[in-house]
Amino acid sequence: MLKKMQVFLLGLVLLAIAATGLFCLFFLSQYSDSINSQVLESASRLFIRDVRNGSTYSDAAESCQEIFEDEDGSLRITLIDDDGTVIFDNFEDASSMENHSDRPEVKAVLSDHGTATNKRHSETLDSDMLYMATYSTELGVIVRTAIPLTLYQESVRQLQFTFVWVLLATLVLLGAASILSAKRFAKPLLELKQAAESMSGGHYNVRVPVKSKDEIGALSVAFNSMADQLEREVRELEDKNEKLAELQDMRSEFVANVSHELKTPLTSIRGFVDTLRNAPDISPATQERFLEIIDIEVERLHQLISDILQLSEIEGMESELEQQKFDLSAVIDDVATLLDDKATERKVSIVVEDCEALPVLASKYRIKQILINLVDNAIKYNRPGGKVYIQATREPDRVIAIRVRDTGEGIPPEHLSRVFERFYRVDKSHSREMGGTGLGLSIVKHIAQLYEGTAIAESTPGVGSTFVVRLRIADDLS
Ligand SMILES: Nc1ncnc2c1ncn2[C@@H]1O[C@H](COP(=O)(O)OP(=O)(O)OP(=O)(O)O)[C@@H](O)[C@H]1O
Numbered sequence: 001m002l003k004k005m006q007v008f009l010l011g012l013v014l015l016a017i018a019a020t021g022l023f024c025l026f027f028l029s030q031y032s033d034s035i036n037s038q039v040l041e042s043a044s045r046l047f048i049r050d051v052r053n054g055s056t057y058s059d060a061a062e063s064c065q066e067i068f069e070d071e072d073g074s075l076r077i078t079l080i081d082d083d084g085t086v087i088f089d090n091f092e093d094a095s096s097m098e099n100h101s102d103r104p105e106v107k108a109v110l111s112d113h114g115t116a117t118n119k120r121h122s123e124t125l126d127s128d129m130l131y132m133a134t135y136s137t138e139l140g141v142i143v144r145t146a147i148p149l150t151l152y153q154e155s156v157r158q159l160q161f162t163f164v165w166v167l168l169a170t171l172v173l174l175g176a177a178s179i180l181s182a183k184r185f186a187k188p189l190l191e192l193k194q195a196a197e198s199m200s201g202g203h204y205n206v207r208v209p210v211k212s213k214d215e216i217g218a219l220s221v222a223f224n225s226m227a228d229q230l231e232r233e234v235r236e237l238e239d240k241n242e243k244l245a246e247l248q249d250m251r252s253e254f255v256a257n258v259s260h261e262l263k264t265p266l267t268s269i270r271g272f273v274d275t276l277r278n279a280p281d282i283s284p285a286t287q288e289r290f291l292e293i294i295d296i297e298v299e300r301l302h303q304l305i306s307d308i309l310q311l312s313e314i315e316g317m318e319s320e321l322e323q324q325k326f327d328l329s330a331v332i333d334d335v336a337t338l339l340d341d342k343a344t345e346r347k348v349s350i351v352v353e354d355c356e357a358l359p360v361l362a363s364k365y366r367i368k369q370i371l372i373n374l375v376d377n378a379i380k381y382n383r384p385g386g387k388v389y390i391q392a393t394r395e396p397d398r399v400i401a402i403r404v405r406d407t408g409e410g411i412p413p414e415h416l417s418r419v420f421e422r423f424y425r426v427d428k429s430h431s432r433e434m435g436g437t438g439l440g441l442s443i444v445k446h447i448a449q450l451y452e453g454t455a456i457a458e459s460t461p462g463v464g465s466t467f468v469v470r471l472r473i474a475d476d477l478s
């Protein structure tokens with residue numbers, strides 16, 4: 001591209017020089033013709049005057065020659081009669097010369113007795129000559145003067161010589177200039193090309209320096225902004241990929257956890273079924289006990305599956321769709337009653353702290369789920385004779401805080417932040433013994449998030465734990 005432009009420019013300059021040269025040549029020939037014509041005219045006038053003043057033809061020609069002769073020494077004067085006969089010639093013997101009536105300048109003057117010039121090669125002198133013929137009424141003959149064009153030709157040769165030099169010098173200068181400017185132009189372009197190549201190789205952090213304010217500078221700026229954009233997009237894509245990978249990891253971990261949780265009760269069920277089938281002589285009481293165990297395991301499977309379903313349902317939701325108005329304190333009472341038997345079984349008592357009516361707008365089912373999960377834990381991880389306190393209070397911004405406190409074993413601090421994770425259990429064997437799968441608190445946290453809320457745990461090992469769930473559900477409109 002650059003090379004093409006250089007060749008074009010070079011051609012243009014050479015063409016301009018050639019045109020100038022031709023013009024000069026033309027001008028030079030015009031100019032020298034007019035100078036020569038003047039010389040010839042003056043010479044013939046002088047010749048005529050001298051002859052009229054009594055000089056012989058050859059004396060007059062000689063004195064003319066003395067005055068007008070150039071280095072070549074060849075001012076030629078010829079006198080021609082009306083019929084073309086040469087009367088006198090200062091170079092040749094007139095009597096031996098042929099009739100001149102056919103010479104163009106003579107022919108012209110013969111017809112109109114004026115003045116005529118002609119440029120041609122002279123056989124007699126073997127040189128290019130300029131002839132001028134004029135009719136002299138005083139002498140009654142045609143006076144023809146002529147000078148060779150060698151001077152003019154010499155000038156032309158010199159001009160040509162000069163031209164060759166000018167052309168060569170121009171070529172050298174232009175060549176050097178174009179190499180220099182090509183370097184200057186090509187450098188940023190080369191940098192751009194290299195940057196583009198390394199970008200296509202995946203290096204999105206390359207930028208080119210912007211050195212000028214011209215088109216190349218603008219191109220560099222555009223390139224850099226394109227690189228910025230590309231880098232940003234690539235980074236976004238990488239982030240997305242990373243997140244996707246994380247999600248994939250979480251999903252496979254979840255599947256592994258679920259499979260593991262399913263395996264334990266299934267193995268147990270299979271074992272007892274096999275025993276019942278292959279040992280027909282076991283007592284009915286033992287049979288009854290085995291069936292009881294199978295029943296418990298089936299119940300655990302059922303619980304696990306319904307927890308997983310519930311969790312995946314909440315996770316897929318942007319916001320709760322089924323909302324109704326109800327009194328939260330009434331639901332707290334319900335849950336206390338519901339879990340009273342289980343509490344009594346473990347010698348734990350449930351205390352619902354006094355509270356005013358709390359109108360809320362939410363899914364009753366989900367709020368009840370939160371309470372059941374928290375109170376269930378507070379009973380399960382309690383001690384005989386322990387207590388469970390349930391309290392709900394209003395906070396600013398339509399927030400209601402539900403607190404479930406127990407006087408149980410507590411949670412060691414290093415586990416506290418993790419109890420809301422799926423399948424996380426502080427003491428696996430103890431929890432499983434209680435029939436837990438480690439999904440209860442995870443469900444609580446997800447429901448809280450559904451209501452723009454939070455779920456936190458505080459605990460002092462050996463003293464007890466408090467779970468606080470905050471939800472934006474207060475119904476202020478009613
Ligand atoms: N009130 C509490 N006191 C002491 N530890 C608790 C209490 N609540 C929860 N934990 C600990 O946190 C773990 C996770 O609780 P979570 O309710 O998620 O699962 P789980 O009770 O084991 O099983 P699930 O609730 O699914 O039946 C429990 O296994 C237990 O170790």
Ligand SMILES: [Mg+2]
Nearest residue numbers: 377436440441
């Ligand atoms: Mg639980």
